[in-house]
Amino acid sequence: VKRLTPNDIHVSDDLKAARLPEQPRRIIQWAPNGQFFLVADRDVEMVLWPSGEFHGVITRCPDAIQDVAVSFDGKWVAVSSDANEIRLIHLETCEDTHKFIPLDGHSAPVFSLAFDPQHKFLASASLDGTVRLWDISH
DSSP states (O other), X not given: OBOOOGGGEEEXXXXXXXXXXXXXXXXXXXOTTSSEEEXXXXXXXXXXXXXXXXXXXXXXXXXXXXXXXXXXXXXXXXEEETTSEEEXXXXXXXXXXXOOEEEEOOSSOEEEEEEOTTSSEEEEEETTSOEEEEEOOO
16 A cells, blocks of 8 residues: 655645646546545556545556446446456455456447446446446346
8 A cells, every 4th residue: 555645645725635646547436435536547546535545556457448437335346448348346355456357248448337326237338339237236
C-alpha cells in the first residue's frame, strides 16, 4: 500500500483532492458507500476516502478503459475496455491484477456498465448496438 504524501493532496476549506502520480486518468467512479473511489485509464487504481491513501492497482487492461462500475455493496467492480471484454472483479480477492471473471459476448467496445441495486445483474452497452444483462447472482 502506497500512502500519498502531503504534496500529493491539496486541502482547502471545502475540497480535498488526491493527486496520483504520473499519467492522466480518464474515468473516476465513487463507491456507493463513499469509502473509496476508482481512477482509470489502462489501470484501475483504488484510492481510500477520506484519507486519500492510494490502495493499489486492482486490474490492468491492455487497451483503454471505457467504463468502471462499482456494485452497490462495494464488493464488486466491473471494467470495460476497447478489447470488447468486461472484467468482473471481487475486491476482497483482487490481490493479483490478473484475477478477474471475464464476461465475453460483445463484438465491439463496451462503453457503459451498471450494476442493479440487488446485485443480480450487470448491464452493459456496446458499440455493437447491443445491451446485455449478465446474471451475476451466483
